Amino acid sequence: MQEINIENITTDKISLPLLQRKNIALSVLRLDKIHPVISGNKWFKLSHYIADAITQNKKTIVTFGGAWSNHIIATAAACAMYNLACIGLIRGEEATTLSPTLVQAKQMGMQLIFLSRDDYKEKKIPSEIFHTDYYLINEGGYGRKGAAGAAEILKTFDTTSYTHICCAAGTGTMAAGLLNSLLPHQTLLVFSVLKNYLTMDTSIKEISDNTLKSMTINHAYHFRGYAKHKPELLQFMNDFYLQTSIPTDFIYTGKLCYAVTDLIEKDNFPANSNVLVIHSGGLQGNASLSKGTLIF
Ligand SMILES: *Cc1c(COP(=O)(O)O)cnc(C)c1O
Numbered sequence: 001m002q003e004i005n006i007e008n009i010t011t012d013k014i015s016l017p018l019l020q021r022k023n024i025a026l027s028v029l030r031l032d033k034i035h036p037v038i039s040g041n042k043w044f045k046l047s048h049y050i051a052d053a054i055t056q057n058k059k060t061i062v063t064f065g066g067a068w069s070n071h072i073i074a075t076a077a078a079c080a081m082y083n084l085a086c087i088g089l090i091r092g093e094e095a096t097t098l099s100p101t102l103v104q105a106k107q108m109g110m111q112l113i114f115l116s117r118d119d120y121k122e123k124k125i126p127s128e129i130f131h132t133d134y135y136l137i138n139e140g141g142y143g144r145k146g147a148a149g150a151a152e153i154l155k156t157f158d159t160t161s162y163t164h165i166c167c168a169a170g171t172g173t174m175a176a177g178l179l180n181s182l183l184p185h186q187t188l189l190v191f192s193v194l195k196n197y198l199t200m201d202t203s204i205k206e207i208s209d210n211t212l213k214s215m216t217i218n219h220a221y222h223f224r225g226y227a228k229h230k231p232e233l234l235q236f237m238n239d240f241y242l243q244t245s246i247p248t249d250f251i252y253t254g255k256l257c258y259a260v261t262d263l264i265e266k267d268n269f270p271a272n273s274n275v276l277v278i279h280s281g282g283l284q285g286n287a288s289l290s291k292g293t294l295i296f
Contacts, residue, residue: 008033039281042074045141048149058135060085076105140171150177167278168252176208195225221259249282
């Protein structure tokens with residue numbers, strides 16, 4: 001399997017007429033470039049859990065996710081890399097044809113166990129593995145170790161010149177990590193991809209070392225909810241790709257880039273801001289869209 005390559009990360013300075021007009025600098029941190037399948041932020045979020053499992057001499061990782069989950073596929077890949085066994089507890093009954101995500105996770109050695117939606121909601125560990133010695137990672141890697149791993153995202157390069165850091169959030173684990181590494185003059189803007197997950201603020205603060213720094217959570221750009229989309233989002237993603245050559249995913253980074261450019265248009269950023277957008281990967285999820293929807 002192709003190796004994870006942290007050296008591939010770049011910060012791409014974007015040029016758009018909008019930015020010139022508003023006198024704002026915008027760069028995209030390309031975590032999507034570290035691996036074609038394992039989304040950037042998932043790799044960072046997993047790294048401390050994997051290290052902990054190895055230290056504890058655990059041989060099997062167990063985690064939760066849906067049929068299109070970036071976290072599931074990243075966990076499968078990380079376990080394959082470190083010779084750990086892994087079990088994915090998957091939301092919902094087994095479909096007659098597996099999603100490409102689950103096919104790939106299986107190919108990388110992940111054992112799949114399907115849970116009913118009720119059992120999944122309760123995060124019920126199935127009886128066949130209940131008494132085995134496994135290392136459990138929360139859905140989406142949520143937790144302090146996930147945040148600590150994500151904190152390294154902003155430590156790989158000098159971020160001093162940026163005034164705003166923008167990211168998409170599902171569980172908020174990456175945001176908690178970014179908050180850990182935020183500098184005093186910076187603001188973290190978090191864009192929730194979930195509809196009305198209004199306690200995300202608390203979830204983030206619970207696992208971050210740093211509750212004093214400046215963070216705002218925006219709930220206005222979920223496009224009807226998790227993994228939902230609207231024509232204007234897909235149109236935006238195609239336009240953004242044409243203008244910047246940067247592919248985005250419709251679940252996280254497309255919504256994020258839409259939101260940031262929209263807020264720049266609406267004068268939410270002061271002139272002379274230097275904005276860094278975190279491209280957290282997730283491009284494999286676009287395979288769930290019908291062919292031809294996206295031009296990349
Ligand atoms: C999982 C994911 C996120 C959200 O990360 P959280 O830590 O759960 O908030 C953002 N972007 C991409 C591409 C993801 O796969």
